[in-house]
Amino acid sequence: MTDPLISPPAAERHRSADLPPLPVTVDTVIFTVLGEELRVLLVRRAESRFLGLWSLPGGFVRPEEALEAAALRELRDATGVTDVYLEQLYTFGDPDRDTRGRVISVAYVALLAADRCPLVPHELEAEAQWFSVYELPALAFDHPRMIQSGLERVRTKLEYTTIGLQLLPATFTLGELQRLYEIILDRRLDKRNFRRKLKLLELVEETGQKRSDGRGRPAALYRFRRIDFVQLRERGIHVPF
Amino acid sequence: MTDPLISPPAAERHRSADLPPLPVTVDTVIFTVLGEELRVLLVRRAESRFLGLWSLPGGFVRPEEALEAAALRELRDATGVTDVYLEQLYTFGDPDRDTRGRVISVAYVALLAADRCPLVPHELEAEAQWFSVYELPALAFDHPRMIQSGLERVRTKLEYTTIGLQLLPATFTLGELQRLYEIILDRRLDKRNFRRKLKLLELVEETGQKRSDGRGRPAALYRFRRIDFVQLRERGIHVPF
DNA sequence: GGAATAGTGTCTTTCAGACAATATGTT
DNA sequence: AACATATTGTCTGAAAGACACTATTCC
Structure with missing residues (x-):
């Protein structure tokens, strides 16, 4: 059905080392849940060619820099945040994906808890903003x-990993945790079923404290249990951190 | 907790366009199930620096070539096969991953049905071979x-997608399909449970023919049903082709 | 007492896993 | 008849989904 094995001479197989190298960038889709909305950080492009357009924080990879290190550096430059959950998403390399010329972009997904999100000062609002994923600008x-792809990744992994825990502060109520899930998945969850599953997973534990926001019954505060990762994997739960 | 938003001047953010571009390659982990074993295709390196070592088929991306196109081209050059299931795996970019210097490699996973595998002629055995994933050379x-990573990807997706169907000829027996799964997953499956699930999924249908290999009761031949992909996705089954 | 939110248990259905006997072909 | 492989169904336990009432705090 197919040709027999064809093995070109090594000289031909590797002559391609002569081929011109390509510009390589990293771009990061960084999510947070802020103000009851799933948001992504965008920065304003200042290049004349794309004036007014927004884009994901990113930039060129330096000659001796690991890809993830480049993504972290660009993220630090854009947000001041250093300790971020980061995961490689996909590499986009179509010849015409960047109108400036051929650029390979390694996309990452990052998650940042709302209480660690840099607030955007007024004078910088024109430079960077957290946008709802449902109301993106040009x-x-x-x-x-990339954003679509990152969104799918986060939603999928939310269901079978613990990445959701990246998006909450050190202590939180079960109601907050459930709302987090509802906002990301964009659907309502049953309170009792949600709590039953949490109890089964044994991922969180009570701190013993309660929090009252002034109205309604105060909620118990929880924290994440520090569990042996190996143990989690054995229970079929993926732990990406 | 973290610094307020820092947004460097655009000139600095994009001055990196001055940075030297990087060599970009694609490497493909191509699997097949042949002779009751899960195998991967390796080619012999002829460069003096790596004489005697085997490597995945791959090579440099051309200036105007899409990444997937580059992977397909290298695969065609190495095997003569053109119509292959291909899926991007991960991008490896550590500065020291390639001893020749800094090279970014976009890795792909490919699957090829055994009856479409190019047979390796004797005079070329030194050039390319299908190796058992459990007995890899240097x-x-x-x-x-990359191979480890590809193996994990295939095993994971085998369970919730239809990629396994890529590895069988147009018609096959349920026994063959089950053996395929057992070989890839490296564990025994229960025959009745396996068939029950298959029936539930409605992915395959009888051709009406039977195949006898001379001993034992002849087995019914099946083919893949052509199902609406949208319909499959609604049933939670991922269809990667 | 009313408003608001937190917290809790049961029933049903579905799916996965364990398990063995019968059917159909060959020699 | 002996052999080899194909084909089929039941029981059990775990998890998911649907569903409503009580508890605590603040005003």
Whole structure:
């Protein structure tokens, strides 16, 4: 049905080392849940060619820099945050994806708890903003695809990993945790079923304290249990951190 | 807790366009199930620096070539096969992953049905071979990691997608399909449970023919049903082709 | 007491896993 | 008849989904 094995001479197989190298960038889809909305950080492009368009924080990879290190550096430059959950998403390399010329972009997904989100000062609002994923402005390049792809990744992994825990402060109520899930998944969850599953997973434990926001019954505060990762994996739960 | 938003001047954010571009390659972990074993195709390196080492088929991406197109081209050059299931795996970019210097490698996973595998003629056995994933020779670069990573991807997706169907000929028996799964997952499956699930999924249908290999009761031949992908996705089954 | 939110238990259905006997072909 | 492989159904336990009432705090 197919040709027999064809093995070109090594000289031909590796002559390609002569081929010109390519510009490589990293772009990060960084999510947070802020104000009851799932948001993504966008920065304003200042290049004349894309003036007015927003884009994901990112930039070129330096010659001796690991990809993830480049993503972290760009994120630090854009937000001041250093300790962020980061996961490689996909590499976009279509020849015409960047109108400036051929650029390979390694996309990452990052998650940042709302209480660690840098507040955007008024004078910088024109430079960077947290946008609802449902109300995105005009975006440069193929960044809409990247965001879509990142969103799917986060939603999928939310259900079988513990990445959701990246998005909450050190202590939280079960109601807050459930709302987090509802906001990301964009659907309502049953309170009792949600809590039953949490109890089964044994991922969180009570701190013993309660929090009252002034109205209604105060809720118990929880924290994440520090569990042996190996043990979690054995229980079929993926732990990405 | 973290610094307020810091947004460097655009000039600084994009001055990195001055940074030297990087060599970008694609490498493909191509699997098949042949002779009751899960195998991966390796090619012999002829560069003096890595003489004697085997490596995954791959090569440099051309200036105007999409990443997937580059992977397909290298695969065609190495095997003669053109119509292959291909899926991006991960991008490896550590500065020291390639001893020749800094090279970014976009890794792909491919699946090829045994009846479409190019047979390796004797005079070429030194050039390319299908190796059992459990008996790999000395490999160049970080290719062991790539193979490991590809193996995990295939095993994971085998359970919730239809990629397994890529590895069988047009018609097959349920016994063959089950053996395929057992070989990839490296564990025994219960025959009745396996068939029950298959029936539930409605992915395959009888052709009406039977195949006898001379001993034992002849088995019914099946083929894949052509199902609406949308319909499958609604049933929670991922269809990667 | 009313408003608001937190907290809790049961029933039903579905799916996964364990398990063995019968059917159909060959020699 | 002996052999080899194909085909089929039941029981059990775990988890998911649907569903409503009581508890605590603040005003």
